[in-house]
Amino acid sequence: MCSEGLSAVKYKNGKWGYIDEKGKLVIPCKWKKARSFQEGLAGVQADNDKWGFIDKTGKVVIPCQWKKADSFSEGLAVIINDNDKRGYIDKEGKLVIPCKWKKAIRFKEGLGGVQADNDKYGFIDKTGKLAIRNVGTVFWYLKAWQCRAENRW
Numbered sequence: 001m002c003s004e005g006l007s008a009v010k011y012k013n014g015k016w017g018y019i020d021e022k023g024k025l026v027i028p029c030k031w032k033k034a035r036s037f038q039e040g041l042a043g044v045q046a047d048n049d050k051w052g053f054i055d056k057t058g059k060v061v062i063p064c065q066w067k068k069a070d071s072f073s074e075g076l077a078v079i080i081n082d083n084d085k086r087g088y089i090d091k092e093g094k095l096v097i098p099c100k101w102k103k104a105i106r107f108k109e110g111l112g113g114v115q116a117d118n119d120k121y122g123f124i125d126k127t128g129k130l131a132i133r134n135v136g137t138v139f140w141y142l143k144a145w146q147c148r149a150e151n152r153w
Helices: 137-149
Strands: 006-010 016-020 025-031 042-045 051-054 060-066 077-080 086-089 095-101 103-108 111-115 121-124 130-135
Touching: 006 025, 042 060, 077 095, 077 103, 086 103, 095 111, 111 130
Parallel strands: none
Antiparallel strands: 006 016, 016 025, 042 051, 051 060, 077 086, 086 095, 103 111, 111 121, 121 130
């Protein structure tokens, strides 16, 4: 499935790259895993098992340094550090919301869903400030599934 004109493709060497809408390989198959392009960037996993981001030319624009990385949404991406804590980076790779959350979901309509270590759920704004506190788990998970259904997870 093409996202922003490119599709991730796995080659027979087991590595991932990207093809354009005509099926031409435009980014070499050298990544352990690859996500779809969102907002001009795609998450890729290097051989060191760390995640970073490339642009549509294949240039690494955010080094592969995170245990896991989600796609960008509203200019921010959820990342997971080596301590399994989630935070958010911007498109320059700057950590703009510290890695302190047990769970986190993409931003949608200006809010990102988070779960604290005390298992309380809420939504933060783009500065990391808690905007909606102590929402029920059903509401939080419904928001997460909505993001997934819209290919925004």
